Amino acid sequence: xxxxxxxxxxxxxxxxxxxxxxxxxxxxxxxxxxxxxxxxxxxxxxxxxxxxxxxxxxxxxxxxxxxxxxxxxxxxxxxxxxxxxxxxxxxxxxxxxxxxxxxxxxxxxxxxxxxxxxxxxxxxxxxxxxxxxxxxxxxxxxxxxxxxxxxxxxxxxxxxxxxxxxxxxxxxxxxxxxxxxxxxxx
Numbered sequence: 001x002x003x004x005x006x007x008x009x010x011x012x013x014x015x016x017x018x019x020x021x022x023x024x025x026x027x028x029x030x031x032x033x034x035x036x037x038x039x040x041x042x043x044x045x046x047x048x049x050x051x052x053x054x055x056x057x058x059x060x061x062x063x064x065x066x067x068x069x070x071x072x073x074x075x076x077x078x079x080x081x082x083x084x085x086x087x088x089x090x091x092x093x094x095x096x097x098x099x100x101x102x103x104x105x106x107x108x109x110x111x112x113x114x115x116x117x118x119x120x121x122x123x124x125x126x127x128x129x130x131x132x133x134x135x136x137x138x139x140x141x142x143x144x145x146x147x148x149x150x151x152x153x154x155x156x157x158x159x160x161x162x163x164x165x166x167x168x169x170x171x172x173x174x175x176x177x178x179x180x181x182x183x184x185x186x
Contacts, residue, residue: 008073017152020176023062029052049101056087066121066154077156078119080158085181088177093172095131098167102164105159115181120158123155124152125174131168137166159179
């Protein structure tokens with residue numbers, strides 16, 4: 001692996017970001033949870049955000065656009081056996097609710113499913129001036145910092161890396177998240 005993570009600054013145009021936000025508004029808001037399947041639960045002290053699950057089959061053009069970057073990053077940095085994303089999540093962190101997501105990773109290693117999340121992808125849909133706080137951080141790994149701040153920036157990293165979103169103190173931070181899956185880790 002050449003890099004632990006990769007940022008594509010301003011990968012998506014403002015028009016593409018606007019279109020994703022508009023299309024996400026057609027889906028139902030949900031309070032974000034932590035955990036998987038039956039162990040999934042609400043915990044506002046750990047994770048506070050609103051989410052919308054986008055249908056990856058209906059939003060094929062968004063998935064294809066993201067996969068252009070994923071395929072390029074995987075070819076040059078990760079070399080992981082991947083197939084495609086099967087879930088796409090639009091997330092809003094609201095300052096008036098101190099929106100955040102504490103330390104976590106995106107894999108579910110105890111799953112009996114025949115596939116695992118391999119690469120996580122986060123797209124910054126908000127302008128940096130739209131909110132305060134809300135920085136994305138990795139645990140004990142170099143930080144993406146300001147390279148991931150511009151609207152349309154795309155961050156790709158192995159799903160097993162611990163990361164968090166610090167509390168948003170004002171405004172609203174919007175992002176699009178997906179997890180590119182593949183055969184079980186070996």
